[in-house]
Amino acid sequence: NAGVTQTPKFQVLKTGQSMTLQCAQDMNHEYMSWYRQDPGMGLRLIHYSVGAGITDQGEVPNGYNVSRSTTEDFPLRLLSAAPSQTSVYFCASRSQGAPNQPQHFGDGTRLSIL
Amino acid sequence: QQQVKQSPQSLIVQKGGISIINCAYENTAFDYFPWYQQFPGKGPALLIAIRPDVSEKKEGRFTISFNKSAKQFSLHIMDSQPGDSATYFCAASSQAGTALIFGKGTTLSVSS
Numbered sequence: 001n002a003g004v005t006q007t008p009k010f011q012v013l014k015t016g017q018s019m020t021l022q023c024a025q026d027m028n029h030e031y032m033s034w035y036r037q038d039p040g041m042g043l044r045l046i047h048y049s050v051g052a053g054i055t056d057q058g059e060v061p062n063g064y065n066v067s068r069s070t071t072e073d074f075p076l077r078l079l080s081a082a083p084s085q086t087s088v089y090f091c092a093s094r095s096q097g098a099p100n101q102p103q104h105f106g107d108g109t110r111l112s113i114l
Numbered sequence: 115q116q117q118v119k120q121s122p123q124s125l126i127v128q129k130g131g132i133s134i135i136n137c138a139y140e141n142t143a144f145d146y147f148p149w150y151q152q153f154p155g156k157g158p159a160l161l162i163a164i165r166p167d168v169s170e171k172k173e174g175r176f177t178i179s180f181n182k183s184a185k186q187f188s189l190h191i192m193d194s195q196p197g198d199s200a201t202y203f204c205a206a207s208s209q210a211g212t213a214l215i216f217g218k219g220t221t222l223s224v225s226s
Contacts, residue, residue, distance in 0.1 A: 004157070033213060040123070042203060042218035043158070058213060090157050102148070103214060105157030 002026050006091050006106035013081045013113050021076040021109050023091030029104070030096035032074040036060065036087040037108070043090065049074055051096075081113045117141055118206050120217025127224050133191040135220045137204035140185065144206040148214070149178065149189050152201045161202070162189070194224045 007022045025032065033048035035058075045058030049068040063085060065077040074093075078085060088110050092103040119138045127133045137147075148163035164171045164178040164187065171178045177190040191198055204217040 035216075040218060042120075043216040045213050045215075048213055092157075102160040102163075105159065107155070107157045 004091055004093055004104050004106035006089075006109050008109060009107070010110045011112070013078075013111065015081060015083060015113060017081050018077070018079050019081065021078075021089055021091075021111070023074045023076065023106060024072050025074075025091075025093040025104070026072065027093060027095070027104065028071060029093035030071065032068070032091065032093045033058070033103075034064070034066065034074070034076045035090045035092065037090060038087050046076065046089075083113045085111065086113045087111060117215045118204060118217045120204050120220060122220060123218070124221045125223070127191075127194045127222065129194065129196060129224055129226045131194050131224075133189075133194045133198065133222055133224070135189045135202055135204070135222070136186065137188065137206075137217050138184075138186045139206050141206070141208065141215075142185070143208040144215075145209055146207045147178070147180065147187050148205050149176075150203045150205060150216075152203065152219075158203055191222075194222075196224045196226045198222060199224050 004025045030051045034046040035043040037043050044060045046064050047066040049055045055066050088108045090105050090108050092105045094101045094103045149161045150158035151161040152158040162173050162176050164180050166182050175192045180187045202220045205214040207214045
């Protein structure tokens with residue numbers, strides 16, 4: 001049971017480049033989300049999805065797009081990378097229903113924008 | 115506006131001591147208060163959680179104390195060990211909400 005798998009683990013981009021951070025879970029969880037973690041800022045929600053075909057914005061959505069075509073996958077797209085997007089990105093999932101369920105996190109993607 | 119405030123930002127405790135991390139929240143609709151533990155290079159993992167109908171929950175050396183009237187909750191780590199050295203996040207969510215709101219984290223170092 002792999003849980004939540006994020007790829008790549010590390011990435012360096014140049015300003016203006018685009019890329020997709022991949023997230024896959026094998027727990028049949030309906031709810032998936034993306035967070036970014038910056039020093040002293042904690043974990044801030046970027047986008048989330050309550051099921052296939054349904055996405056919504058979190059606290060810091062600007063500069064990021066998401067889609068949810070399957071239950072398993074929830075990719076995060078950076079359309080035109082900016083240095084301010086240098087961060088560690090975490091994907092998480094939990095079972096459907098109330099948010100009072102444990103969230104399972106991947107091990108993160110460490111992204112540097114030059 | 116920060117909905118969950120966590121303190122201290124960093125903490126150094128001697129082996130065998132008690133580590134205490136505090137959080138305060140503003141939204142009275144919050145009804146689920148988990149603590150997550152994160153080791154370097156890893157994602158956060160659920161450590162322990164509490165709901166507001168109880169004032170305390172204990173799991174091994176880890177205890178959450180909850181004060182509903184003060185809108186505060188805290189994590190106590192008894193007999194702290196070097197292996198407890200990690201970053202700890204408090205969080206909160208509500209039945210009506212769809213996301214966990216995290217505090218900014220506390221980096222705990224347990225010296226041997």
